[in-house]
Amino acid sequence: MIKKFPIALVDCNNFYASCERVFNPKLWGRPIIVLSNNDGMIIARSNEAKALGIPMGDPLFKVKDIVKKHNVAVLSSNYTLYGDMSQRVMSALEHFCPDVEIYSIDEAFLNMEQYKGRNITDYCRYIRTKIRQWTGIPVSVGIAETKTLAKLANRIAKKNPELDGVLNIIESPKIDLYLKKTPVEDIWGVGRQYTKFLNKHNIFNALEFRDVNDKWIRKNMTVMGQRTLFEIRGIPCVSIEYSAPPKKAIVSSRSFGKVTSNLQDLKEAVSYFTHVASRKLRKQNSECHLLSVFLRTNPFKNEPQYHNGCMVQMPTPTSITSEMLKYAHQALEQIFKEDFLYHKVGIMLTGIVPKNKSQLSLFDEEDRMKLDDLTATVDEINLKYGRGTLFYASSGIKRSWKTKAELKSPRFTTNWEELPLVKAGETDYEVELKAIKTNFYYES
DNA sequence: TCTGGGGTCCTAGGACCC
DNA sequence: TCTGGGGTCCTAGGACCC
Numbered sequence: 001m002i003k004k005f006p007i008a009l010v011d012c013n014n015f016y017a018s019c020e021r022v023f024n025p026k027l028w029g030r031p032i033i034v035l036s037n038n039d040g041m042i043i044a045r046s047n048e049a050k051a052l053g054i055p056m057g058d059p060l061f062k063v064k065d066i067v068k069k070h071n072v073a074v075l076s077s078n079y080t081l082y083g084d085m086s087q088r089v090m091s092a093l094e095h096f097c098p099d100v101e102i103y104s105i106d107e108a109f110l111n112m113e114q115y116k117g118r119n120i121t122d123y124c125r126y127i128r129t130k131i132r133q134w135t136g137i138p139v140s141v142g143i144a145e146t147k148t149l150a151k152l153a154n155r156i157a158k159k160n161p162e163l164d165g166v167l168n169i170i171e172s173p174k175i176d177l178y179l180k181k182t183p184v185e186d187i188w189g190v191g192r193q194y195t196k197f198l199n200k201h202n203i204f205n206a207l208e209f210r211d212v213n214d215k216w217i218r219k220n221m222t223v224m225g226q227r228t229l230f231e232i233r234g235i236p237c238v239s240i241e242y243s244a245p246p247k248k249a250i251v252s253s254r255s256f257g258k259v260t261s262n263l264q265d266l267k268e269a270v271s272y273f274t275h276v277a278s279r280k281l282r283k284q285n286s287e288c289h290l291l292s293v294f295l296r297t298n299p300f301k302n303e304p305q306y307h308n309g310c311m312v313q314m315p316t317p318t319s320i321t322s323e324m325l326k327y328a329h330q331a332l333e334q335i336f337k338e339d340f341l342y343h344k345v346g347i348m349l350t351g352i353v354p355k356n357k358s359q360l361s362l363f364d365e366e367d368r369m370k371l372d373d374l375t376a377t378v379d380e381i382n383l384k385y386g387r388g389t390l391f392y393a394s395s396g397i398k399r400s401w402k403t404k405a406e407l408k409s410p411r412f413t414t415n416w417e418e419l420p421l422v423k424a425g426e427t428d429y430e431v432e433l434k435a436i437k438t439n440f441y442y443e444s
Numbered sequence: 445t446c447t448g449g450g451g452t453c454c455t456a457g458g459a460c461c462c
Numbered sequence: 463t464c465t466g467g468g469g470t471c472c473t474a475g476g477a478c479c480c
Binding site (some may be wrong): 449450451452453454455456457458459460461462 | 467468469470471472473474475476477478479480
Binding site (some may be wrong): 035036037038039040041043057058059060061062064077222223224247248249250251252253254255298299300344346403404 | 445446447448449450451452453454455
């Protein structure tokens with residue numbers, strides 16, 4: 001049984017769009033959309049863009065007319081910027097409440113137990129104001145006694161401006177109304193498939209869901225569905241995790257800017273992804289003994305399709321890039337077939353174990369200690385002088401597979417060359433964009 | 445012309461063991 | 463000719479999340 005206490009979910013409003021606005025005030029009031037990697041589909045929208053009916057997840061070309069007509073600002077995603085802004089928001093939150101679970105790049109759960117008996121709603125309003133003041137990012141807060149209900153409250157807070165960004169539903173007399181106003185598809189843990197299923201059985205909102213038989217939910221939606229149901233009833237089933245557990249799987253993959261059927265191109269890409277993935281593995285102090293490589297053609301094209309993967313078991317758990325490269329290339333060669341236009345390759349590391357507990361092989365022919373040292377040195381240099389200072393020759397230098405990002409804003413906060421400049425002596429402060437390109441809005 | 449990337453957990457079914 | 467019962471481990475696939 002999990003203890004009951006007030007939980008506040010702080011969620012950044014339209015996070016990526018808001019990050020862009022912090023450093024480019026001209027974007028205020030203007031509809032903004034942010035694109036996924038490779039400038040593929042829409043993954044974030046400002047309120048103005050939502051109001052225009054631009055859907056999440058659509059590819060850019062589908063909304064081109066709306067974009068033109070309403071002068072929508074279109075941006076490639078700038079994860080360096082968003083990651084840095086996220087850290088600022090999170091450390092500000094920790095300042096106000098030390099017990100924080102950083103749930104995603106733009107969300108955090110706060111354990112408000114120590115503020116019990118005080119006015120939590122007012123305190124959250126204060127936090128919200130401060131976050132805005134310190135980071136420039138607008139947030140909403142939902143307060144309840146389970147994570148699922150806090151999510152639900154947050155959504156209502158966001159949708160109703162008169163609530164001023166904060167809604168506390170603990171012991172609220174209006175709880176049934178709030179549940180009724182929440183369609184099942186907006187419940188945390190209910191996705192597309194379960195929505196279809198529930199709707200088929202005449203369950204359309206969270207209130208109807210709450211009163212359904214839990215054995216029946218268990219049977220049809222597994223224990224996960226049952227957990228969600230209990231949480232909606234106010235019984236906490238999902239606890240707050242204050243530190244991130246080590247990852248059980250690490251993936252690195254990317255769609256190409258241009259398709260290729262060339263094995264050498266694929267090898268270079270796989271090398272690069274191995275480098276990235278193994279770096280993540282070392283960062284969490286783990287090793288792994290399973291390495292998979294996968295590749296695929298573009299499923300949206302009307303062309304011969306091929307999709308395959310290959311998993312190799314490495315004799316000894318390792319996190320040494322050079323060693324993993326060997327297996328990665330072997331795996332790639334096993335599944336590579338000529339005459340297909342490849343659109344994506346990637347690598348996945350599984351069978352992850354903590355480094356110190358790894359089983360050593362008696363017949364290990366590699367000089368592991370030495371390679372460990374070498375790898376650590378490479379990591380250190382890259383940390384100090386920037387990612388990509390040292391890399392493996394097998395990842396190539398031409399990067400013909402490189403992903404597309406033509407509309408990216410500068411790294412305002414993490415690169416000296418790209419800092420925004422503020423012109424002195426002007427009332428309306430004007431930011432001069434020392435941008436790499438000047439065409440980073442989509443205006444044509 | 446143009447459609448992301450990185451995770452989690454659960455379950456069923458097969459392989460294997462005694 | 464007749465052929466049990468119980469357990470573990472692994473994997474693939476499906477659901478979900480941001």
